[in-house]
Amino acid sequence: MAAGAATVMSSRLLAADQAAGSDTRLVLAALVGIALIILLITLLKLHPFLSLTVGALVTAAVAGSGLPAGLASYTKGFGATTASVGILVALGAMLGRLLVDSGGAAQIVDTLVGRAGPRLLPWAMGLVGALIGLPMFFEIGLVLLMPVIVLVARRTEQPLMRVAVPAIAGLSAMHGFVPPHPGPLAAIGLLKADLGLTLGLGILVAVPALVLAGPVFSSVAVRLAPVGAPELFSSGDDGSEDNPDAATGEPATRPERRPSFPVTLATVLLPVVLMLARSLADILQDDKGAMPRKALDFIGDPTVALLIGVLVAMWTFGFSLGLDRARTNAVLERSLAPIVGILLIVAAGGGFKQVLVDSGISKTISGWVEGSSISTLFLAWLIAVALRLATGSATVATTTAAGILAPAGAHLSSSHLSLLVLAIGAGSLFFSHVNDAGFWLVKQFLGLSVAQTFKTWSILETILSVVGIVVVLVLSVVV
Numbered sequence: 001m002a003a004g005a006a007t008v009m010s011s012r013l014l015a016a017d018q019a020a021g022s023d024t025r026l027v028l029a030a031l032v033g034i035a036l037i038i039l040l041i042t043l044l045k046l047h048p049f050l051s052l053t054v055g056a057l058v059t060a061a062v063a064g065s066g067l068p069a070g071l072a073s074y075t076k077g078f079g080a081t082t083a084s085v086g087i088l089v090a091l092g093a094m095l096g097r098l099l100v101d102s103g104g105a106a107q108i109v110d111t112l113v114g115r116a117g118p119r120l121l122p123w124a125m126g127l128v129g130a131l132i133g134l135p136m137f138f139e140i141g142l143v144l145l146m147p148v149i150v151l152v153a154r155r156t157e158q159p160l161m162r163v164a165v166p167a168i169a170g171l172s173a174m175h176g177f178v179p180p181h182p183g184p185l186a187a188i189g190l191l192k193a194d195l196g197l198t199l200g201l202g203i204l205v206a207v208p209a210l211v212l213a214g215p216v217f218s219s220v221a222v223r224l225a226p227v228g229a230p231e232l233f234s235s236g237d238d239g240s241e242d243n244p245d246a247a248t249g250e251p252a253t254r255p256e257r258r259p260s261f262p263v264t265l266a267t268v269l270l271p272v273v274l275m276l277a278r279s280l281a282d283i284l285q286d287d288k289g290a291m292p293r294k295a296l297d298f299i300g301d302p303t304v305a306l307l308i309g310v311l312v313a314m315w316t317f318g319f320s321l322g323l324d325r326a327r328t329n330a331v332l333e334r335s336l337a338p339i340v341g342i343l344l345i346v347a348a349g350g351g352f353k354q355v356l357v358d359s360g361i362s363k364t365i366s367g368w369v370e371g372s373s374i375s376t377l378f379l380a381w382l383i384a385v386a387l388r389l390a391t392g393s394a395t396v397a398t399t400t401a402a403g404i405l406a407p408a409g410a411h412l413s414s415s416h417l418s419l420l421v422l423a424i425g426a427g428s429l430f431f432s433h434v435n436d437a438g439f440w441l442v443k444q445f446l447g448l449s450v451a452q453t454f455k456t457w458s459i460l461e462t463i464l465s466v467v468g469i470v471v472v473l474v475l476s477v478v479v
Helices: 002-042 048-063 067-101 104-114 121-133 138-156 160-177 182-191 195-224 261-284 291-299 302-316 325-358 361-371 376-391 394-409 414-427 437-446 450-478
Strands: none
Touching: 002 048, 002 325, 002 361, 002 376, 002 394, 048 067, 048 325, 048 394, 067 104, 067 182, 067 261, 067 302, 067 325, 104 121, 104 138, 104 261, 121 138, 121 160, 121 195, 138 160, 138 437, 160 182, 160 195, 160 414, 160 437, 160 450, 182 195, 182 325, 182 394, 182 414, 195 261, 195 414, 195 450, 261 291, 261 302, 291 302, 302 325, 325 361, 325 394, 376 394, 376 414, 376 450, 394 414, 414 450, 437 450
């Protein structure tokens, strides 16, 4: 009996040692893969798509899965992410380009800024940044907003930071917290969160973050960077004239007149309203077979909602303004070229995530997360912050953190899964610095020194990130 008990005990200890050794190898594989991605992006300046691909394959090899199995996992994750996110990103790009090329973006600026006095101007600019940022990707939106910021600062004779900080904060808040931006969309797809619910909660998180990082912080930024509007743009570069396209340099396709402000606002917000209506129907209507519920489930599906938005925008931002079919299609075609790189990065992040899942790494990390006394939401924020600081890319930080935490999300409620997406989004915004392209875009366009860019743009991003995670943690207690 004693010998048998000793044998059983020895077997259990051996199994525990093997499991511990296996877990150690898997965690080491994850660390090696992530460190390699960071090294390739930051030191060797390799494109994030290639860096994520190489990192995924090396992770699989170190984890013991082997390169063929790792390649199969990577391909599977790449395809699944492209299918779930790619269509939405493409439709969002089309809607954003129609908004800009029709003069709708300029109409929003002129209407809101024209009705705001000096005291309300920062709030109006924050709203401009948010509305233009809703359908636009960050890099493109930033390039398009810069001439508007400079023009408004000149016209109103306000300090540049009083105008620029709220507008950029609005754009960045939408980028980090609100789909259909690539980062939140990728995290939603990887974590299998509800898009409509995440969108609604994302707006709740974005609003206080925008207020503090935008209008409130702008009064401090004026003293930190007392600069005037740079002589960088000519007077016509506010998006209202036939200027070259900011992203491609090609001649813009502009209609003869602008859409009205109510029509512009309704078109931009239409997909958001449809997706939110679907989420409300899911909460308020228990009968899934009821016809109203079925209808809202269909038209509120993210793909359908954005498709409807694009089709409506083709009329409101195109045909109704005098653009023929060929010119409208030209706008749609030009919208896709700038997003190819973003799509590849997001899809590669999905491939890396699948390698983590199939090799067992994510399951091991998930077990550690569940056994930790630290909040899963706060831990997700910390992981995203570390990746953001290391790589400089909010999209890479979001997709990689979501891949690491995907198994942990399986045990969360629907609302907390959406909050996990937002916690990662908040972390991905933290302290932009010299390894982030956005840092240099802001510096050059606004004519700031490196020190002034740190004092304004970097702090702005940090406020968005910190306020974002605080609001997420507060909402986690309520919802």
